[in-house]
Amino acid sequence: METTKIALVTGGSRGLGKDMALSLARKGNDVIITYNSKKDEASAVVGEIIKMGRRAVALQLNTGMVKTFDAFFQTLQSALKDTFHAERFDFLINNAGHGIVVPSFAQTSEEQFDELVQVHLKGVFFLTQKALPFLNDGGAIVNLSSGLTRFTHPGSGAYASVKSGVETLTKYMAKELGSRFIRANVVAPGAIATDFNGGRLRETPQVQELIKSITALPRIGQADDIGGVVAFLCSDDAKWVNGQRIEVAGGMYL
Numbered sequence: 001m002e003t004t005k006i007a008l009v010t011g012g013s014r015g016l017g018k019d020m021a022l023s024l025a026r027k028g029n030d031v032i033i034t035y036n037s038k039k040d041e042a043s044a045v046v047g048e049i050i051k052m053g054r055r056a057v058a059l060q061l062n063t064g065m066v067k068t069f070d071a072f073f074q075t076l077q078s079a080l081k082d083t084f085h086a087e088r089f090d091f092l093i094n095n096a097g098h099g100i101v102v103p104s105f106a107q108t109s110e111e112q113f114d115e116l117v118q119v120h121l122k123g124v125f126f127l128t129q130k131a132l133p134f135l136n137d138g139g140a141i142v143n144l145s146s147g148l149t150r151f152t153h154p155g156s157g158a159y160a161s162v163k164s165g166v167e168t169l170t171k172y173m174a175k176e177l178g179s180r181f182i183r184a185n186v187v188a189p190g191a192i193a194t195d196f197n198g199g200r201l202r203e204t205p206q207v208q209e210l211i212k213s214i215t216a217l218p219r220i221g222q223a224d225d226i227g228g229v230v231a232f233l234c235s236d237d238a239k240w241v242n243g244q245r246i247e248v249a250g251g252m253y254l
Helices: 015-026 039-051 066-084 110-134 157-176 196-203 205-213 227-233
Strands: 006-009 030-035 056-060 089-094 135-144 183-189 245-248
Touching: 006 015, 006 066, 015 030, 015 039, 015 089, 015 227, 030 039, 030 066, 039 056, 056 066, 066 110, 089 110, 110 135, 110 157, 135 157, 135 227, 157 183, 183 227, 227 245
Parallel strands: 006 030, 006 089, 030 056, 089 135, 135 183, 183 245
Antiparallel strands: none
């Protein structure tokens, strides 16, 4: 009998991370999600996964605070033992993050820039580094980037630059972890209607119409457009996909 695989999804309490967690569970995986402050929402996601007949747990983590990672992995180790009767997990999905709303790179503050780097690049780098002893050989890493590394949108310069760093880092992960048969890939969503950036896309019809006009598939992206792609990359169907950037944007700016 094949052992059930375990996925760790950072920022899994809402939006894209929630759908990733649910999609992974539907594929037969057990799931660990992290949340920063939305404990109730995280608990609700855990409840949904348990209803599917899978095991799940939610752990608190601020992915921008590297100094807390050692304590987090101690907590994770206990959760693996108590909830999953395991010592390691199989899939790491670095999803947690935030955006900023500014008119241009010229009006981006140093504080905003530093926070983006802390959460989206430094956090991903060191969380993955510290996860390696707990990650099973033959597993997979999925890092979240953005369509904004390919096309431009005013005000997204800092965010996109940091995500470009994640894309380069992912290639190094794929190369350096290949001897353990751990695959590393990037999923780059386009414009998705979630509460990201204050839900600006979800709540603004004018922005929605603009997005539709520049997208080959003329609709707005939804969270459930992303989760299935992440779940695919964590499956045997993607066993020969490594070091790749997969944009999931409906064909924006083609």
